[in-house]
Amino acid sequence: METGDQMNYMEKYAFWKSQAQLDKELKNELDQLTESEIKEVFFSDITFGTGGLRGLMGVGTNRINIYVIRKATLGFARYILKNKIPGGVAISYDNRKHSKTFADESAKVLAACGIKSYVFESLRPTPMLSFAVRHFQCAGGIMITASHNPKAYNGYKAYDKTGAQLNIEDAEAVIAEINAIDNPFEIKTVENDLIENITRDFDEIYLSKVSKIALNHETKKVKIVYSPLHGTGGEIIPAFLKKHGYDVVPYEPQMKVDPSFSKTQSSNPEEAIAYEHTLTFAKTIDADLIMVTDPDADRLGIAVKHDGEYKLLSGNQTAAIELFYILNELQKSKKLPKNGFVYTTNVTTDLISVIAKSFQIKVVTTLTGFKFIGEQAEKNQKIGPYLFGCEESYGSLISDFVRDKDAVQAVFMLAEIANHYKLKGLTLVDALESIYKTYGYYYEYTKNITLPGLSGLEKIGLIMDHFRAHPPVIEGRKLIQFDDIIHQMTYVGNRKKPLDLPKSNVLKYHYEGETWITFRPSGTEPKIKIYFGTKATSMAEAMAFVEHLSLTISQEIERL
Numbered sequence: 001m002e003t004g005d006q007m008n009y010m011e012k013y014a015f016w017k018s019q020a021q022l023d024k025e026l027k028n029e030l031d032q033l034t035e036s037e038i039k040e041v042f043f044s045d046i047t048f049g050t051g052g053l054r055g056l057m058g059v060g061t062n063r064i065n066i067y068v069i070r071k072a073t074l075g076f077a078r079y080i081l082k083n084k085i086p087g088g089v090a091i092s093y094d095n096r097k098h099s100k101t102f103a104d105e106s107a108k109v110l111a112a113c114g115i116k117s118y119v120f121e122s123l124r125p126t127p128m129l130s131f132a133v134r135h136f137q138c139a140g141g142i143m144i145t146a147s148h149n150p151k152a153y154n155g156y157k158a159y160d161k162t163g164a165q166l167n168i169e170d171a172e173a174v175i176a177e178i179n180a181i182d183n184p185f186e187i188k189t190v191e192n193d194l195i196e197n198i199t200r201d202f203d204e205i206y207l208s209k210v211s212k213i214a215l216n217h218e219t220k221k222v223k224i225v226y227s228p229l230h231g232t233g234g235e236i237i238p239a240f241l242k243k244h245g246y247d248v249v250p251y252e253p254q255m256k257v258d259p260s261f262s263k264t265q266s267s268n269p270e271e272a273i274a275y276e277h278t279l280t281f282a283k284t285i286d287a288d289l290i291m292v293t294d295p296d297a298d299r300l301g302i303a304v305k306h307d308g309e310y311k312l313l314s315g316n317q318t319a320a321i322e323l324f325y326i327l328n329e330l331q332k333s334k335k336l337p338k339n340g341f342v343y344t345t346n347v348t349t350d351l352i353s354v355i356a357k358s359f360q361i362k363v364v365t366t367l368t369g370f371k372f373i374g375e376q377a378e379k380n381q382k383i384g385p386y387l388f389g390c391e392e393s394y395g396s397l398i399s400d401f402v403r404d405k406d407a408v409q410a411v412f413m414l415a416e417i418a419n420h421y422k423l424k425g426l427t428l429v430d431a432l433e434s435i436y437k438t439y440g441y442y443y444e445y446t447k448n449i450t451l452p453g454l455s456g457l458e459k460i461g462l463i464m465d466h467f468r469a470h471p472p473v474i475e476g477r478k479l480i481q482f483d484d485i486i487h488q489m490t491y492v493g494n495r496k497k498p499l500d501l502p503k504s505n506v507l508k509y510h511y512e513g514e515t516w517i518t519f520r521p522s523g524t525e526p527k528i529k530i531y532f533g534t535k536a537t538s539m540a541e542a543m544a545f546v547e548h549l550s551l552t553i554s555q556e557i558e559r560l
Contacts, residue, residue, distance in 0.1 A: 009042035012061055016042075019185050023066060026059040033059070048072055048175050051165060051369065054146050054155035054524045057098060064154045066098075066105050067184040069144075072156050073106040074187050075178030076140065077113040079170075082177070085139035085161060088116030090198070092129035093144035094296045095231045096154050097259040099123065102144045106156075108189035115139070121197040123257065125232045125297030127397075127406035130163040131206050132198060134401065137161075145296040148268035149525070151261045163403035164374025168502050207240055210409055213398045214416060215329040220245040222419040225287040226411070227251040227278050229267050230258040231295030237411055246415055249285060251278045269294055269301025269394050272312060279303060279310055288427070289418050291411055298370075298405040299394040302414060306429035315394035316349035316444050317432055318414065322396055323352060323388050324435050325417045327359045330387075336361075339384035343373040346483070346501070346508055347518050347531040348392045351435070351442040358439070361387060367485070367504050368520065370395060374403035392444065392531070436539070442514075443542035444533040447550050449557070452526040460521050460528045462560055467507055467519055472553060474511050481510040517549065 007015065016022065016030060033041065041060025046053060046068055053072055057064045080089070089110055093099035100123070107117040118136050120128070126143050133141040141159030149155070158166050158174060166174060181187070224241065226248050228234035234255045241248040253263040254277065261267050266274040269292045278290045282305070290303040290310065302318055303310040313321075323342065330336035342356040345368045353363045364380070366372035373389045377400050380386075390396040395405030398413050414428070421431050436442070451459045471479055482491040483499055485506040490499045508518040514535040521528050532549050536542035 009039050012042040013038050016059070021185070026065055029059040048075070048178050049171070049523050051171075051371065051523055052155060052157040054149065054153060056152050057154050064102075064156075066101065067187075069102045069105050069156060070109050070187040070189065071181050071184040072158075072178055073109040073142065074113070074181055075174050076142070076158055077110055077115055078177040079174045080115060080139045081113065083173075087137050087139040087161065088118055088194075088196075090118045090129055090132035090136055090138050090141040090159075091144070092120045092124045092126070092132070092141075094146075095123055095257045095259055096144075096146060096151065096295065098154060099144045099259075102154065102156070103142070105189065106142050106144070107195045108191055109187060111192050111194040112188040112190045114194070116194045116196065118196050118198050120202075121199055122235065123232045124198075124203075124235060125406075125408060126157070127298055127402045127404055127408055128202075128206050130159060130402045130404040130406075131209070132202070133159050133161065133163040134403070135202075135205065140166075143296065147296055147524075148270070148294045148299065150267070151259060155524075159404075162374065162378045164378065165369070165371035165404065167371060167375045203236055207236065207408075209399065209401045210240070210412055211244070213409055213413060214244075215326065215333075216416060216420055218420060218423055220247065220419055222246065222289060222415065222422045223285070223287045224248045224415060224418075225251055225278050225282045225285070225290045227254040227264075227290075227292045228297065229264050229269075229274060229292060229295060230254055230256060230261050231267070231293065231297060233293035233297035233407060233411075237293065237297070237408060240408070241411070241415060244412070246419070248415075249287065251281050253277065267295050269299055270315070274301065275303055275312065282310060288422060289415070291414070293407040293411065294394075297407045300396075300407040300410040300414070301394050302428070304418070304428045306427045311429055313428065313432070314444070315390075315392050316351065316442075318394070318410070319390035319392075319396050320349065320351045320355060320435055320442075321417060321428055321431050322398070322410070322413055323390070324355050325420070325431070326388055326398065326413070327355065327361065331359060337385050337387075340387040341377070341380050341384055342387050343376060343389035345369070345372070345391045346485075346506070347446075347520065347529075348390060349442050349444050350514060350516075350533060350535070351439060352390060354439050354442075355435070367501055367506065368393075369523075370397070370403075370405050372502070373397070374400075377403065392446070440514075440535045441537065441539045441542050442533065442535050443539060443546055444531065445546045445550060447530040447532070447554070448527050449530070450525070450527040456526050459560075463528055463557055464505060464507065464519060464521065466560055471509050472517055472549075472556070474515065474549065477511040477513050477515055479509060479511055483508040483510075515545075515549075517553070
């Protein structure tokens with residue numbers, strides 16, 4: 001039989017049509033495909049990238065379905081066996097349609113390969129999966145989730161034995177194993193005693209570790225509205241906060257586990273529309289804080305009541321608040337280790353590095369993605385303790401007993417911080433303003449340009465090629481440094497030197513005045529992301545300057 005890469009899309013379609021045992025729901029979908037839809041779902045095989053799989057659910061090789069999930073899992077299993085990595089595989093899943101089925105199918109493939117699996121008996125957050133890998137001393141982990149993507153999507157994230165997502169080298173080894181599998185319909189699955197359930201008792205093991213991140217045990221006065229946006233966070237976060245004395249009021253319509261996301265217009269805490277209903281509800285009960293976690297509860301967004309209005313904070317802002325509070329409290333109690341590490345990414349606010357360095361703490365900057373932070377934390381654990389890690393997209397990690405973003409930890413720490421300031425008659429907005437007054441007004445903005453299909457891929461390539469050859473010009477601000485990460489080189493004036501970052505199609509430009517611009521095609525969606533950052537003497541000045549930069553770049557792209 002020809003491999004998937006060698007077959008054209010009509011041959012792939014005919015091959016799927018010939019499968020007598022094809023899943024009934026997928027068969028019905030296959031029978032109803034139009035000619036253009038046949039091309040769309042069979043034109044290519046969905047790519048297992050460095051972050052795993054993510055895509056639309058449905059029939060075909062370019063969609064997420066049980067056959068694609070089985071193929072990914074068999075490739076992962078063969079990688080584990082070939083490298084003789086001891087231990088089983090922990091598996092968790094979110095609220096999306098088919099998530100539990102995909103988790104169960106993964107376990108059955110592993111069982112057929114003789115690999116033990118530990119499967120959560122009900123949906124649980126991504127950070128709990130990461131912790132389970134470490135707790136059960138597994139060879140790896142699988143998380144069935146599409147994170148914040150719309151309801152039609154699902155995905156598959158693969159983890160290594162440290163509880164971090166696979167690094168680039170390991171992901172490429174898994175991809176090679178997946179690509180060597182010719183026929184996804186011949187993959188064996190079995191149910192046997194190699195499949196073990198992780199019961200609800202495990203929650204307390206994880207949450208007891210979360211409890212230890214608390215730095216102060218003050219009287220609880222802050223009032224919190226919480227929503228899991230129909231996802232995994234609702235299973236543990238409200239009860240955990242209440243146990244620690246917090247006045248938390250869950251927004252009940254979004255507490256229901258629902259693959260249709262029926263009571264929210266967005267499952268992404270980065271989007272203001274995700275707060276539409278919780279904002280209305282918070283006003284009726286005069287809450288101090290709104291906390292919203294994404295479906296797999298690795299990211300947290302918040303809104304703060306300040307001067308009678310609710311103000312949304314960005315991921316960069318909440319991370320800065322967390323970091324300053326943690327380092328300041330540790331220093332006050334003389335518990336701040338001088339050999340500790342803070343981790344950030346090359347598209348996260350410079351304020352993280354500035355705060356850390358003001359406490360004489362070392363900073364490690366990685367590429368976007370917590371897999372890189374997890375990888376570096378593992379490397380540095382014998383040199384010095386992990387103190388904090390974050391990225392701009394609303395993800396942070398306070399204690400690295402987990403090796404991925406952890407919104408449960410973030411909820412618990414930000415509740416403590418909000419409560420700490422409320423006892424002083426202040427809000428988290430006041431806390432942020434104090435940070436700005438100390439370090440300067442840092443502002444960041446991410447522009448997303450969605451470009452679907454093959455033509456979109458070509459346009460994204462054109463944009464990257466253009467700016468690689470023609471760095472953006474900012475009037476009055478000299479270009480100081482240019483990082484071309486795919487070539488692992490940084491250019492300072494006429495000099496160039498190697499850049500100690502993994503290869504990735506990312507361009508970053510550093511200018512005078514602590515201003516920077518980064519271009520990065522998304523690894524999970526058909527879009528290019530353009531990140532802007534600057535520092536000014538006021539937030540209004542910083543925002544106006546970045547708005548001007550964004551408009552200038554947009555106009556340049558339109559001319560291409």
